[in-house]
Amino acid sequence: MSKEHYHIHKLTGKIQTPKLLRKGNQASEFTFLAFEEDMETLGFPKKLQEGWQDKAVGVFKELLDNNKALKTYMDICVRCGACTDKCQFFLGSGDINNTPVGRAELMRKVYRYYFTPFSSKGEPFSEHVLKQWMSYFYQCSECRRCSYFCPYGIDTAEITMAAREIMDSIGVGEKYATNTITQVYRTGNNIGIDANALKNTIAEFEEDLKDETGKDIKIPIDEEGAEVLLVPPSADFFAIRILSQCLVMRRYFTKQVLVIHYHLMHLRLQTLVCL
Ligand code: SF4
Numbered sequence: 299m300s301k302e303h304y305h306i307h308k309l310t311g312k313i314q315t316p317k318l319l320r321k322g323n324q325a326s327e328f329t330f331l332a333f334e335e336d337m338e339t340l341g342f343p344k345k346l347q348e349g350w351q352d353k354a355v356g357v358f359k360e361l362l363d364n365n366k367a368l369k370t371y372m373d374i375c376v377r378c379g380a381c382t383d384k385c386q387f388f389l390g391s392g393d394i395n396n397t398p399v400g401r402a403e404l405m406r407k408v409y410r411y412y413f414t415p416f417s418s419k420g421e422p423f424s425e426h427v428l429k430q431w432m433s434y435f436y437q438c439s440e441c442r443r444c445s446y447f448c449p450y451g452i453d454t455a456e457i458t459m460a461a462r463e464i465m466d467s468i469g470v471g472e473k474y475a476t477n478t479i480t481q482v483y484r485t486g487n488n489i490g491i492d493a494n495a496l497k498n499t500i501a502e503f504e505e506d507l508k509d510e511t512g513k514d515i516k517i518p519i520d521e522e523g524a525e526v527l528l529v530p531p532s533a534d535f536f537a538i539r540i541l542s543q544c545l546v547m548r549r550y551f552t553k554q555v556l557v558i559h560y561h562l563m564h565l566r567l568q569t570l571v572c573l
């Protein structure tokens with residue numbers, strides 16, 4: 299057995315907080331808006347419409363009514379600050395709005411205005427508020443690290459998800475995520491490979507497999523009765539990894555039958571690899 303070569307760092311007992319990359323470097327960050335056609339495909343308004351504030355308040359209310367955790371998170375933060383330096387986005391930017399409590403406050407101030415008796419301490423929906431939401435709720439990766447350190451278990455990721463849902467409902471979506479999900483709607487996979495592209499890719503695999511093994515290995519499409527399903531990530535169809543997977547799988551199956559299963563929105567493809 300070969301000896302592993304890797305270095306294990308010793309624990310020193312000291313927690314090292316990284317230095318700020320550049321203070322305020324994310325303050326003016328504004329997320330790219332989704333394509334209008336993508337928003338439409340997903341059933342959202344194409345863009346911000348007249349009267350969006352009322353719609354946003356309505357969706358916010360629905361979320362509060364149906365998600366008791368969200369309502370609780372809006373009410374119970376005591377501003378203790380235990381979460382502030384636990385968010386990597388704050389550590390990297392030094393921006394107070396990137397602390398978990400600061401990020402949630404962007405939503406809490408709107409919550410206070412519309413849904414509590416303390417509206418004077420809140421702020422209504424406005425373009426300024428929306429800009430802040432769009433910027434800072436897309437600088438949260440929903441990693442939930444902060445929730446481990448909050449004595450009340452407030453999960454800022456839930457707050458981020460609710461904010462994004464409200465924004466989508468009024469026609470303000472984020473370009474990358476919206477486009478990725480649109481590809482899934484259109485083609486059944488997140489990178490938008492269509493059926494012909496997939497068939498071409500598989501034909502190339504056949505050639506590569508022949509180069510690797512010297513055998514004429516066929517990968518028929520839509521083969522019924524295959525014995526093994528391999529469900530690779532769609533991105534693997536563009537990578538050499540899928541070929542390695544085929545070769546590794548060959549070692550494990552005595553009948554030497556391998557299926558690559560691929561589900562497209564309108565077309566169900568099953569490929570059978572006989573090795
Ligand atoms: S869930 Fe969001 S706010 Fe909390 S630590 Fe992760 S990125 Fe930061």
Ligand code: SF4
Pocket residue numbers: 374375376377378379380381382398399447448449450451452
């Ligand atoms: S740790 Fe929890 S209670 Fe304290 S400020 Fe952060 S979210 Fe609020």
